[in-house]
Amino acid sequence: MPLxxxxxMDPIExxxxxxxxxxxxxLEAQARGHELLYYTPDRLSMVGQSIVADAQPLxxxxxxxxxxxxxxxxxxxxxxxxxxVLLRQDPPFDLAYIxxxxxxxxxxxxxxxxxxxxxxxxxxxxxxVMQFPxxxxxxxxxxxxDEIEAFRRQHGDIVMKxxxxxxxxxxxxxxxxxxxxxxxxxxxxxxxxEPWVVQRFLxxxxxxxxxxxxxxxxxxxxxxxxxAENDIRSNMVRGGAAxxxxxxxxxxxxxxxxxxxLKRRGLIFVGIDVIDGNLTEINVTSPTGLRAIxxxxxxxxxxxxxxxxxxxxxx
Numbered sequence: 001m002p003l004x005x006x007x008x009m010d011p012i013e014x015x016x017x018x019x020x021x022x023x024x025x026x027l028e029a030q031a032r033g034h035e036l037l038y039y040t041p042d043r044l045s046m047v048g049q050s051i052v053a054d055a056q057p058l059x060x061x062x063x064x065x066x067x068x069x070x071x072x073x074x075x076x077x078x079x080x081x082x083x084x085v086l087l088r089q090d091p092p093f094d095l096a097y098i099x100x101x102x103x104x105x106x107x108x109x110x111x112x113x114x115x116x117x118x119x120x121x122x123x124x125x126x127x128x129v130m131q132f133p134x135x136x137x138x139x140x141x142x143x144x145x146d147e148i149e150a151f152r153r154q155h156g157d158i159v160m161k162x163x164x165x166x167x168x169x170x171x172x173x174x175x176x177x178x179x180x181x182x183x184x185x186x187x188x189x190x191x192x193x194e195p196w197v198v199q200r201f202l203x204x205x206x207x208x209x210x211x212x213x214x215x216x217x218x219x220x221x222x223x224x225x226x227x228a229e230n231d232i233r234s235n236m237v238r239g240g241a242a243x244x245x246x247x248x249x250x251x252x253x254x255x256x257x258x259x260x261x262l263k264r265r266g267l268i269f270v271g272i273d274v275i276d277g278n279l280t281e282i283n284v285t286s287p288t289g290l291r292a293i294x295x296x297x298x299x300x301x302x303x304x305x306x307x308x309x310x311x312x313x314x315x
Contacts, residue, residue: 003083003313005029006037006055006076008044008100010089017067021290021302022088026060028302032310034084036060037076038068041089041100051078051107079107083313086114090286091166093124097285109266112313114305115284116266123265125281126163126197131261135254135279140198145185148198152176157201160184163194173201204276210245211289212255213301214270216308217263219255221293221301222247242292250277258282268312269305 009015009022017023030036038058045052057071078085085104091097101117108117122128129136140151141163152158152174161171170191174181188196208224224245247255251274258279262270271287273280290301 002032003029003034003310004037004081005034005084005086006039006053006078006082007058007086007088008039008041008053008104009086011040012038012058012068012070015067017062017064019288019291021288022086022286023060023067024290024294024302025086025088025305026058027062028300028306030060032306037082038070039076041096044100044103046103046106049106050080051103052076053078078104079111082111084112084114084309087117087120088286091164093164093166093285112309114268114309115270119265119267120284123267123282123284124164125283125285126161128284129279129282132254132258132279135257136199137202137275137278137280138200141195142198143189143195148185148196151198152181155200159197159199159201160188161197162188162192163197199280202275202278207276208243208245209240209280210251210274211292212247212251212272212274213287213289213293214255214259214262214272215301215304216268217259217261219247219252219259220304221289221298222251223289223292223296223298242296244296244298248277254279268308 007022007026015023026036036058037055039053039055043054053076054073055076056073059069061067076082087104089097098121101121104113104117107113130139138155140147142148156176158174159171160174172184174184206227208226210222210224212219212222214220222245224243225240226243227240254272254274258272267284269287271283271289273283294300
């Protein structure tokens with residue numbers, strides 16, 4: 001049965017369709033005959049008890065330079081006129097983002113929101129992962145300099161990054177004895193209000209940071225992202241190269257451990273990051289990797305995600 005699907009995302013004209021997972025989901029939905037509506041987060045409103053969006057009919061085309069066609073805007077009640085909302089805006093995971101989860105929570109699950117907005121709000125990617133310390137490298141979350149200094153003395157080289165950062169931005173490696181540490185601490189203190197994630201450095205990151213996609217709690221595909229020379233960041237937007245890969249026994253163990261909790265929370269589309277058998281992040285806001293996996297000969301995970309959505313909708 002065709003569904004009416006609204007996508008809440010960043011401006012569609014700015015996306016790079018070659019690697020954009022939201023675009024892959026939209027292409028698959030359109031191929032299945034679902035009606036697409038598009039809006040950006042600033043066009044979401046609460047009117048009385050109704051959640052409405054200034055949405056536009058959308059058609060997508062897998063063609064660089066002409067990848068979308070939009071119709072006229074119309075006020076759309078997401079609770080009564082829409083079957084599925086794809087919550088696909090990118091971080092930062094700030095108060096504006098959190099507000100959208102509160103609004104969309106009011107229509108879910110009557111209108112199925114993917115991922116569950118309450119679970120997105122309650123599972124920040126670098127905090128939720130701390131629920132599974134046995135799968136992680138040694139990790140500290142703090143703003144306190146003395147705690148970081150003690151962590152460095154214990155573990156040697158470390159990585160520091162803002163708790164709500166994304167896309168590899170502001171990720172730094174610091175040596176155990178690094179003359180830049182004081183300056184970096186001052187910079188972080190002045191720039192970021194949130195705590196920071198401090199982790200033991202994993203030297204084998206040079207061999208890749210594996211992105212594994214779980215659909216409704218089941219691991220279905222992966223891509224190994226290899227950092228560019230002289231960089232520890234493997235994110236493809238930072239120059240990382242996508243490589244074909246399989247899951248190791250340890251990685252399967254990680255997925256089997258966290259999968260039931262993801263399913264319980266209604267997190268249908270999740271991307272986890274694993275370095276040298278260590279789980280480092282659980283990405284639930286706007287995971288990526290679908291098109292890269294497909295281009296490397298892997299499975300069509302956009303189809304698998306829509307299979308899961310349709311099962312939940314009874315479509």
